[in-house]
Amino acid sequence: MSAPYAKLPAWADYGLIPLVNLAVAFLVAGLVVMLVGENPIRAAAILIEGALGRGQNIAYTLYYATSFIFTGLAVAVAFHCSLFNIGGEGQAYVGGLGVALVCLAFDSVLPWWLVFPLAVAGAAVFGAAWAFIPAYFQAKRGSHIVITTIMFNFIAASLMVYLLVNVLKPAGSQAPQTRTFVEGGQLPKLNFLLEAFGLSVRSAPFNLSFLLALLAAFLVWVLIWRTRLGYEIRMRGFSPRAARYAGVSETRIVIIAMLISGALAGMMALNPVMGDQNRLQMDFVTGAGFVGIAVALMGRSHPAGIVPAAILFGMLYQGGAELAFEMPNISRDMIVIIQGLVILFAGALEHMFRPTIQTLFASLSPRSAGIEAEAGKGS
Amino acid sequence: MDFFTTLILLLDSTVRLSVPLLLAALAGLYSERSGVFDIGLEGKMLAGAFAAGAMAAVTGSAWAGLGGAIVVSVFFALVHGFASITHRGNQIVSGVAINFIAAGSTIILGQAWFRQGGRTPSLPGTARFGAIELPFADAVRDVPVLGPIYSELISGHSLIVYAAFLLVPFTWWVLFRTRFGLRLRAVGENPAAVDTAGISVAWLRYRAVMCTGILTGLAGTYLALAQNAGFVKDMTAGRGFIALAALIFAKWRPVPVMFACLLFGFLDAFAIRVQGTPLPLIGQVPVQFMQALPYILTVVLLAGFIGKAIPPRAGGVPYVKER
Numbered sequence: 001m002s003a004p005y006a007k008l009p010a011w012a013d014y015g016l017i018p019l020v021n022l023a024v025a026f027l028v029a030g031l032v033v034m035l036v037g038e039n040p041i042r043a044a045a046i047l048i049e050g051a052l053g054r055g056q057n058i059a060y061t062l063y064y065a066t067s068f069i070f071t072g073l074a075v076a077v078a079f080h081c082s083l084f085n086i087g088g089e090g091q092a093y094v095g096g097l098g099v100a101l102v103c104l105a106f107d108s109v110l111p112w113w114l115v116f117p118l119a120v121a122g123a124a125v126f127g128a129a130w131a132f133i134p135a136y137f138q139a140k141r142g143s144h145i146v147i148t149t150i151m152f153n154f155i156a157a158s159l160m161v162y163l164l165v166n167v168l169k170p171a172g173s174q175a176p177q178t179r180t181f182v183e184g185g186q187l188p189k190l191n192f193l194l195e196a197f198g199l200s201v202r203s204a205p206f207n208l209s210f211l212l213a214l215l216a217a218f219l220v221w222v223l224i225w226r227t228r229l230g231y232e233i234r235m236r237g238f239s240p241r242a243a244r245y246a247g248v249s250e251t252r253i254v255i256i257a258m259l260i261s262g263a264l265a266g267m268m269a270l271n272p273v274m275g276d277q278n279r280l281q282m283d284f285v286t287g288a289g290f291v292g293i294a295v296a297l298m299g300r301s302h303p304a305g306i307v308p309a310a311i312l313f314g315m316l317y318q319g320g321a322e323l324a325f326e327m328p329n330i331s332r333d334m335i336v337i338i339q340g341l342v343i344l345f346a347g348a349l350e351h352m353f354r355p356t357i358q359t360l361f362a363s364l365s366p367r368s369a370g371i372e373a374e375a376g377k378g379s
Numbered sequence: 380m381d382f383f384t385t386l387i388l389l390l391d392s393t394v395r396l397s398v399p400l401l402l403a404a405l406a407g408l409y410s411e412r413s414g415v416f417d418i419g420l421e422g423k424m425l426a427g428a429f430a431a432g433a434m435a436a437v438t439g440s441a442w443a444g445l446g447g448a449i450v451v452s453v454f455f456a457l458v459h460g461f462a463s464i465t466h467r468g469n470q471i472v473s474g475v476a477i478n479f480i481a482a483g484s485t486i487i488l489g490q491a492w493f494r495q496g497g498r499t500p501s502l503p504g505t506a507r508f509g510a511i512e513l514p515f516a517d518a519v520r521d522v523p524v525l526g527p528i529y530s531e532l533i534s535g536h537s538l539i540v541y542a543a544f545l546l547v548p549f550t551w552w553v554l555f556r557t558r559f560g561l562r563l564r565a566v567g568e569n570p571a572a573v574d575t576a577g578i579s580v581a582w583l584r585y586r587a588v589m590c591t592g593i594l595t596g597l598a599g600t601y602l603a604l605a606q607n608a609g610f611v612k613d614m615t616a617g618r619g620f621i622a623l624a625a626l627i628f629a630k631w632r633p634v635p636v637m638f639a640c641l642l643f644g645f646l647d648a649f650a651i652r653v654q655g656t657p658l659p660l661i662g663q664v665p666v667q668f669m670q671a672l673p674y675i676l677t678v679v680l681l682a683g684f685i686g687k688a689i690p691p692r693a694g695g696v697p698y699v700k701e702r
Contacts, residue, residue, distance in 0.1 A: 036491040084471050143681035146471050150620055151674040158671035333486040340479025348462035348473035
């Protein structure tokens with residue numbers, strides 16, 4: 001895709017351009033704030049204060065970030081195979097079913113540290129299963145994965161409402177949710193980690209799945225850049241024809257990449273279901289699957305970029321909640337705009353500023369912008 | 380006779396429910412036939428609905444609302460074009476972005492401007508597109524069979540409904556009988572050939588996405604000014620995606636698009652009507668299943684089990700001039 005453009009030094013490619021894109025996204029968001037009649041600089045100050053001001057807020061920020069790390073990784077793994085998995089939302093929703101079934105079955109029998117691995121497996125298996133059908137249709141019958149995963153988001157929403165209302169709801173209860181898990185189905189909180197740094201946390205849902213998310217980020221890095229399977233995934237993503245020529249089965253690699261992606265998306269459910277609410281309730285994913293798209297694009301599909309991007313979106317979620325208190329005009333929906341702008345500028349328009357930056361580099365130091373290599377072509 | 384009345388009412392609501400799908404699907408048809416995938420139909424329709432509701436509330440005129448909706452939808456369509464045509468960005472990513480920007484900004488701006496929890500003020504009849512009684516609708520009401528069909532089913536819809544159904548043959552004519560349409564289809568199949576003929580690929584695609592913007596604006600106007608009396612947050616509720624499904628279901632052809640939209644509209648109307656009552660032979664069907672049916676059908680179709688849906692060949696691929 002970058003063929004028409006000359007090469008930039010790596011730090012500009014991976015650092016400067018994403019930062020410029022991000023800055024523009026926030027600048028436009030600032031314009032929206034002005035349109036609403038508030039001061040964007042004051043809004044930003046409240047947002048940052050609300051996200052990082054006290055231990056309590058940091059704990060919430062990290063709680064949200066946990067979900068986004070999982071969904072960001074899910075989107076990124078599929079991206080490496082040049083598949084666009086928009087179905088993270090549905091896969092996470094169905095993954096929640098896996099978590100809930102494990103917890104409902106074992107929460108009064110086993111201690112949490114035995115239920116936890118089972119729940120991880122349940123989340124991953126259910127999430128992967130929900131990604132399997134679109135993956136199979138893409139690999140075997142050539143139906144576009146973007147469309148099928150969008151459709152599967154809607155199908156998942158209908159399925160889960162049906163199950164919650166008709167099957168999982170305890171008798172005599174009105175709310176469409178499962179019973180609350182007892183001790184074995186509750187993950188321990190990690191607030192003590194923050195308290196060890198001298199921060200005070202009253203009560204926050206920041207829980208063990210954060211560490212699992214970091215582990216998953218590390219494992220995704222190992223998988224993509226240090227294993228044969230990851231190499232095959234990237235090869236298929238870079239050039240399906242080259243992969244075929246090298247003897248990589250396209251069907252197999254597409255399905256495997258999507259299964260891993262779905263499993264990661266499904267594991268996101270651990271955080272809210274087992275870590276916070278301790279029951280399966282309607283719409284618990286609340287858009288985290290879609291935030292994953294923005295996170296993966298911002299983090300350039302690399303775990304080292306995804307984790308900070310997820311934390312940034314965690315800050316937006318938590319700080320946005322505080323901002324809604326201070327400025328009633330700016331509700332949590334402001335984040336949806338920012339999310340959209342980040343996807344637009346860091347994703348769809350990622351090359352917009354490249355020519356300008358290249359010209360700048362070329363005028364400063366021609367060698368760094370790869371002008372020498374271009375000159376030979378005489379274009 | 381009772382069954383007949385029920386059927387007429389069912390078909391009547393089918394028409395009402397399929398119109399926004401039809402307009403959005405026709406909108407997508409122009410863009411996708413020109414090789415620009417558009418999963419941002421939902422967002423453009425939502426933004427259009429908001430603009431229609433806001434303009435009509437401020438000016439008190441339905442036509443001003445329509446104008447506002449078209450301007451805003453075309454603006455979003457041009458953003459999509461700017462990203463995917465000029466900057467050769469990923470069209471899917473751009474569409475996703477537009478959906479989010481529209482979903483967030485309609486709520487934020489609606490709350491800031493009107494302070495009614497993200498909705499626009501309720502509109503009086505004069506600021507909406509009301510029902511139009513066709514001539515003799517009252518006179519023929521008592522004629523058996525044909526009377527109710529004419530006066531209930533065909534008469535008594537808003538102007539946009541008639542416009543939507545007229546747009547089907549119009550779109551067919553534009554695509555298959557005009558020079559612009561030929562070029563539009565060509566640029567979606569083989570842009571290099573169009574370029575070789577000395578026609579600007581970018582300008583053709585920009586015109587196509589502008590058509591998309593106009594029609595999604597019309598779809599949004601229908602939702603806010605004809606079906607409802609004002610904008611309600613998230614009022615598109617996934618219709619943009621059902622329209623996309625209908626477009627694929629119809630294999631990117633105008634007349635089948637109409638039938639696909641009528642089918643999906645019928646499923647919706649049927650689900651509302653039979654809610655809670657068991658059907659003969661099948662027994663109780665969960666509402667959720669009926670709601671998911673359009674999506675399930677589309678997946679089945681895409682998998683090639685009911686014929687094969689083949690998208691325009693150059694769809695989703697940014698055009699790079701040879702150099």
